[in-house]
Amino acid sequence: MVAVIGPNGCGKSTLLDIVCGLLKPDSGRTSGEPAALMPQQELLMPWAGALDNAALALRSSGVNRTEARARAAEWFDTLGLSGFEQARPHELSGGMRQRVAFARTLLAGRPLLALDEPFSALDSLTRIEARTWLQHTLETSGRTALIVTHDVREAVALSSKVVVLSARPASVIGEFEVPVATATDPAAAALLEQRILERLVA
Amino acid sequence: MVRAVLALFVLCAIWQLGCSVSGVDPLVLPPPTEIGSALWSDRGLLWDALLVTTGELLLGLLAAAGVSVIAGFAIHMSTTLRSSLYPLLIASQTVPIPVVASLLVVWLGYDMGPKVAIVALVAFFPVVVATLEGLAAVSERLPRLAQSFGASRLQAFWLVEAPAALPGALAGLKIAVVISVIGAVFAEQSGGDSGLGFVIQQALPQLLTARAWAAVVVLATLALALFGLIGLAQRLLVPWTRLRQSER
Numbered sequence: 001m002v003a004v005i006g007p008n009g010c011g012k013s014t015l016l017d018i019v020c021g022l023l024k025p026d027s028g029r030t031s032g033e034p035a036a037l038m039p040q041q042e043l044l045m046p047w048a049g050a051l052d053n054a055a056l057a058l059r060s061s062g063v064n065r066t067e068a069r070a071r072a073a074e075w076f077d078t079l080g081l082s083g084f085e086q087a088r089p090h091e092l093s094g095g096m097r098q099r100v101a102f103a104r105t106l107l108a109g110r111p112l113l114a115l116d117e118p119f120s121a122l123d124s125l126t127r128i129e130a131r132t133w134l135q136h137t138l139e140t141s142g143r144t145a146l147i148v149t150h151d152v153r154e155a156v157a158l159s160s161k162v163v164v165l166s167a168r169p170a171s172v173i174g175e176f177e178v179p180v181a182t183a184t185d186p187a188a189a190a191l192l193e194q195r196i197l198e199r200l201v202a
Numbered sequence: 203m204v205r206a207v208l209a210l211f212v213l214c215a216i217w218q219l220g221c222s223v224s225g226v227d228p229l230v231l232p233p234p235t236e237i238g239s240a241l242w243s244d245r246g247l248l249w250d251a252l253l254v255t256t257g258e259l260l261l262g263l264l265a266a267a268g269v270s271v272i273a274g275f276a277i278h279m280s281t282t283l284r285s286s287l288y289p290l291l292i293a294s295q296t297v298p299i300p301v302v303a304s305l306l307v308v309w310l311g312y313d314m315g316p317k318v319a320i321v322a323l324v325a326f327f328p329v330v331v332a333t334l335e336g337l338a339a340v341s342e343r344l345p346r347l348a349q350s351f352g353a354s355r356l357q358a359f360w361l362v363e364a365p366a367a368l369p370g371a372l373a374g375l376k377i378a379v380v381i382s383v384i385g386a387v388f389a390e391q392s393g394g395d396s397g398l399g400f401v402i403q404q405a406l407p408q409l410l411t412a413r414a415w416a417a418v419v420v421l422a423t424l425a426l427a428l429f430g431l432i433g434l435a436q437r438l439l440v441p442w443t444r445l446r447q448s449e450r
C-alpha cells in the first residue's frame with residue numbers, strides 16, 4: 001500500500017480522480033487500467049439499500065441485478081455488514097457506510113484501489129477498527145491500494161511507502177520506504193513519522 | 203387530521219352563526235346547513251360531475267407527469283437542451299390560460315380533450331421543475347463514479363440519477379394537484395357540458411347558490427384526496443426522503 005500525504009488543497013483528491021478516470025488530466029497521462037475509487041464522502045445512493053449500493057460497481061460494468069447482489073453479499077460477511085443488506089445509508093453508522101463504500105470499491109474488480117481519506121469522517125476508535133479491516137481485506141484479496149491522507153501516523157501505520165506532496169502546485173518532495181519493522185517497533189515508527197512531518201512542513 | 207376536522211367545524215359554526223345573525227340572503231351566502239342539504243339533494247348530479255372532473259384531472263396529471271419526466275431527463279442530460287428548452291418552458295407558463303383554453307376548444311372540440319390538455323398544461327410546470335431539482339440533488343460525482351466503474355453515461359444515468367427523479371416528480375405533483383383543480387374548473391367553464399366547473403357555472407345564473415357551493419365542497423374534497431394520495435405514494439415509493447427529513 002502506498003500513501004500519498006500532503007497539505008490541504010494540494011490536489012490529492014484530484015490526483016485520485018485522475019488515477020480512477022473520473023477526471024482527464026490537463027497534461028501527462030496515466031498508465032494501466034483505471035483504479036477503483038473510494039471517495040472521501042462515501043457517495044452512497046440514499047434511496048438504495050447497503051447491498052445495492054455495494055453492487056453498484058458490478059451493475060456499472062453490466063452485471064445483472066441478481067448476480068451483482070449475490071456477489072456483493074459475499075463481502076458483507078467479511079466486512080461485518082451481514083444483517084444490514086437492506087439498510088439505507090442513513091440507517092447505518094459512519095463506520096458501516098465506509099465499509100459499504102469499501103465493498104463497492106473492491107467489487108469494481110480492479111487490481112488497484114484508490115482510497116481518498118477513507119477514515120477522515122470516523123471517530124478515533126472506529127478509525128483503528130477500520131484500519132484493521134482495511135489491512136486484513138487488502139491482504140486477503142491481494143489488492144494494492146493508493147491511499148490519500150493528511151494523517152502522518154495513519155500513512156506510516158498503513159503503508160509500505162509514503163509519498164509526500166508539496167503545497168499547490170503539488171510536486172513530489174519526498175518518498176519514504178516504510179520498513180516492515182515499524183509495525184512492531186513504535187520508536188522506529190515515531191522516528192519515521194517525525195522525518196515525514198519535517199519534510200512536510202519544510 | 204382530528205385538528206383539521208375540528209377547525210373546519212368551528213369555521214362552519216361561525217359561518218352558520220354569521221348567516222343567521224346578519225340575516226344575509228341565503229342566495230348571496232348560503233349557510234353551511236343549506237350547502238349540506240344541497241350536497242344531499244343534488245348528490246346524483248354532483249357525483250356524475252365529480253366523475254367527469256376526476257377523470258380529466260387524473261388523465262391530465264398523468265400526461266403532465268409523463269411529459270415532465272421525459273422533458274426533465276432530456277434537459278438534465280443535455281446542456282444544449284437545458285439552455286434552449288428550459289427558457290421556453292418557463293415562457294410557456296406565462297401565456298394566459300384563458301387564451302389557450304379558448305384556442306384548445308376551437309382545436310379539440312367540446313369533449314374531454316381540451317380539459318385534459320389544460321390540466322396537463324397547468325400541472326406540467328411544477329412537475330418538471332421539481333423533477334429537475336430532484337435530479338440536480340444527486341452529487342455530480344456519483345454518475346462519474348459509476349462511469350469510472352465501467353458504466354456508459356446512459357447506464358450511469360439509469361443507475362444513480364434516475365431514481366432521484368421520482369421524489370422530485372412526486373413533490374411537484376403535490377403542488378400540481380392543487381392548481382390543476384383550478385385548471386379543470388376553468389377548462390369546463392370555457393366550453394363544456396359536464397363536470398363540477400360546469401355545475402357551478404350553471405347553478406349561479408339559476409340562483410342555486412347552495413348547489414354551487416356544494417360543488418365547491420366536492421372539488422375541495424377531491425383536491426385533498428388527490429393530495430393525500432400523492433402523500434401516500436411518497437411514503438410507499440420514496441421512503442428515504444421522509445426519513446431524512448425526520449432525522450433533521
